[in-house]
Amino acid sequence: MKTYFVYILKCSDGSYYTGLTNNLESRINQHNSGLNTESYTFKRRPLNLVFSQDFSDVNQAILFEKKIKKWSAKKKTALINGDHNLLQILAECRNATHYKYKPE
Numbered sequence: 001m002k003t004y005f006v007y008i009l010k011c012s013d014g015s016y017y018t019g020l021t022n023n024l025e026s027r028i029n030q031h032n033s034g035l036n037t038e039s040y041t042f043k044r045r046p047l048n049l050v051f052s053q054d055f056s057d058v059n060q061a062i063l064f065e066k067k068i069k070k071w072s073a074k075k076k077t078a079l080i081n082g083d084h085n086l087l088q089i090l091a092e093c094r095n096a097t098h099y100k101y102k103p104e
Contacts, residue, residue, distance in 0.1 A: 004061040006068070008051040008076060011044035016076050020065045024052060051080045 005024040009017040009031060017040055021027035028049055031041045041047055055061035068076065078087040 001056055002058070004055045004058050005052050006055065006061050006065045007049060007053075008068070008080060009041065009047040010050045011041060011047055013044050015044065016050075016073060017041050017044070017047070018065060018069045018076075020061055024049075051076075 002022055004020060004022050005027075006018070006020050007024060007027070009019070009028070011017060017031075019027065019031075028047070031039075031047050032045055034042050034045055036042060053064065055064070068079065071079075072090070075087060075090045078084075078090060
């Protein structure tokens with residue numbers, strides 16, 4: 001059975017890069033070696049692996065990667081730090097039309 005990894009790299013400029021691979025060590029080495037000059041990480045090296053989660057189902061890994069790619073840097077930082085309370089707070093809708101903010 002194959003294992004798939006969703007990972008987050010912290011770039012030298014402080015931004016985050018999220019990816020998916022079935023060989024984490026090799027993929028990190030590819031990012032840091034700068035093989036693709038057009039990639040997001042090329043000009044942001046060196047890169048540090050700050051989070052990874054393994055999956056046995058590639059579809060679950062793809063869904064998780066897509067989900068966290070849309071997250072803010074604050075939310076990604078909470079995930080990286082394992083701060084599940086902050087992650088929950090940041091996930092709450094703060095839109096004025098949300099049901100929590102409608103008068104009863």
